[in-house]
Amino acid sequence: MSILLGEREYFKGIGQIKYEGPQTDNPFAFRWYDENKQVAGKTMKEYLRFACAYWHSFNGDGSDPFGGPTHIFPWNEKSDAIQRAKDKMDAAFEFITKMSLPYYCFHDVDVVDYTNDIAENDKRMQAMTEYAKQKQQQSGVKLLWGTSNLFSHRRYMNGAATNPDFHVLAHAGAQVKAALDATIALGGENYVFWGGREGYMTLLNTNMKRELDHFARFLHTAKDYARKQGFKGSFFIEPKPAEPTKHQYDFDAATVIGFLREHDLLNDFKLNLEVNHATLAGHTFTHELQVAVDAGMLGSMDANRGDYQNGWDTDQFPNNINELTEAMLIVLEAGGFKGGGINFDAKIRRNSTDPADLFHAHIGGMDTFARALLTADNILQKSSYKKLRNDRYASFDTGKGKEFEAGTLSLEDLRNYAIEKGEPETKSGQQEYFENIINQYI
Numbered sequence: 001m002s003i004l005l006g007e008r009e010y011f012k013g014i015g016q017i018k019y020e021g022p023q024t025d026n027p028f029a030f031r032w033y034d035e036n037k038q039v040a041g042k043t044m045k046e047y048l049r050f051a052c053a054y055w056h057s058f059n060g061d062g063s064d065p066f067g068g069p070t071h072i073f074p075w076n077e078k079s080d081a082i083q084r085a086k087d088k089m090d091a092a093f094e095f096i097t098k099m100s101l102p103y104y105c106f107h108d109v110d111v112v113d114y115t116n117d118i119a120e121n122d123k124r125m126q127a128m129t130e131y132a133k134q135k136q137q138q139s140g141v142k143l144l145w146g147t148s149n150l151f152s153h154r155r156y157m158n159g160a161a162t163n164p165d166f167h168v169l170a171h172a173g174a175q176v177k178a179a180l181d182a183t184i185a186l187g188g189e190n191y192v193f194w195g196g197r198e199g200y201m202t203l204l205n206t207n208m209k210r211e212l213d214h215f216a217r218f219l220h221t222a223k224d225y226a227r228k229q230g231f232k233g234s235f236f237i238e239p240k241p242a243e244p245t246k247h248q249y250d251f252d253a254a255t256v257i258g259f260l261r262e263h264d265l266l267n268d269f270k271l272n273l274e275v276n277h278a279t280l281a282g283h284t285f286t287h288e289l290q291v292a293v294d295a296g297m298l299g300s301m302d303a304n305r306g307d308y309q310n311g312w313d314t315d316q317f318p319n320n321i322n323e324l325t326e327a328m329l330i331v332l333e334a335g336g337f338k339g340g341g342i343n344f345d346a347k348i349r350r351n352s353t354d355p356a357d358l359f360h361a362h363i364g365g366m367d368t369f370a371r372a373l374l375t376a377d378n379i380l381q382k383s384s385y386k387k388l389r390n391d392r393y394a395s396f397d398t399g400k401g402k403e404f405e406a407g408t409l410s411l412e413d414l415r416n417y418a419i420e421k422g423e424p425e426t427k428s429g430q431q432e433y434f435e436n437i438i439n440q441y442i
């Protein structure tokens with residue numbers, strides 16, 4: 001991939017980020033991410049399928065509830081909305097190609113500012129779709145997924161598809177239609193639903209059953225429309241337990257899988273799992289991954305990390321090699337993502353104000369994932385990890401244990417076996433040994 005510049009260069013003085021290996025002193029180089037290196041039968045680039053998130057990288061201005069923007073972007077200078085959106089897209093593709101990121105992801109309103117006029121919004125999105133099409137063609141960068149922001153506008157304060165007012169739901173439909181049209185026109189490989197305000201603030205004013213039925217009906221309606229337009233990709237639901245609502249209906253992986261099954265959506269939908277959302281749900285990220293993998297529902301990943309002291313979605317860039325190694329063990333054993341990839345749903349801090357900080361953040365995240373992938377692959381290839389885990393279940397491989405798994409033993413059979421064999425010997429779970437294997441290969 002070569003750098004794609006627009007009319008002006010936004011990240012001056014920073015060139016293409018290249019692999020230089022673990023010994024390099026260059027902060028603008030990869031130590032572990034070597035896109036052409038083969039791991040588990042694919043190149044790193046094909047395995048990890050990294051994506052840049054438009055919202056945090058080119059819209060997130062560092063503001064928080066206590067203060068306004070700290071990131072003043074040069075691509076926001078023009079007054080015309082379309083021109084501003086084009087400048088931002090120039091900056092985005094310059095960054096994405098300098099980083100050699102193969103994919104990007106966006107919400108409709110990240111690409112271009114929306115108004116209260118649906119026809120005007122559609123016109124803006126169509127203009128930007130044409131522009132993005134050229135950018136993708138010139139650079140080779142692809143769209144991993146598109147989505148619609150159904151949570152920022154005040155009309156969505158009581159939810160979008162789960163709003164008690166049908167009029168609001170219809171507006172959400174209009175917005176999703178346009179975002180789907182754009183995603184399809186750009187060859188987007190997937191489409192994401194993150195249920196921003198699909199939940200409740202208090203059950204006192206909420207008919208949960210009705211809202212969930214509306215949500216399912218909305219997803220069916222959107223899915224049917226996209227399929228009719230020829231969309232072949234996956235739809236992903238992104239679980240999160242709370243924030244901004246007190247309770248979000250897509251609480252965690254298990255809840256979403258149950259919902260999709262109940263409403264006959266399992267064939268078209270998979271999960272987009274986010275690290276920080278798992279933390280907020282009181283789970284490890286590996287728990288969420290394993291639940292999804294076991295159900296054949298692992299679609300994609302929003303990579304970031306939370307903060308051990310703060311209970312909100314801090315969306316920091318990933319840097320924990322132990323945690324990611326454990327995550328990549330699960331992804332590798334599952335044979336990779338089902339159509340998705342690794343999207344950096346992460347933002348630099350409010351006080352990270354140098355243009356270079358966005359590079360450091362992505363370099364760190366990509367290197368940590370690459371190193372985790374290599375480590376996990378080594379563990380699976382060279383260590384006793386898999387054997388140790390399988391051995392714990394050996395009693396189900398033969399004899400009565402096998403018969404139990406096959407469903408041919410009765411409760412009386414279990415009792416007879418217990419009496420015949422007497423008290424079982426204690427068997428260690430060897431947790432510390434398992435933990436040491438991870439560190440041994442890092």
Ligand code: XLS
Nearest residue numbers: 147194238274302313345
């Ligand atoms: C917010 C979500 C959001 C989705 C896309 O917490 O992570 O960024 O990924 O709407």
Ligand code: NI
Nearest residue numbers: 238274302345
């Ligand atoms: Ni996300």
Ligand code: NI
Nearest residue numbers: 274276277313
């Ligand atoms: Ni999030």
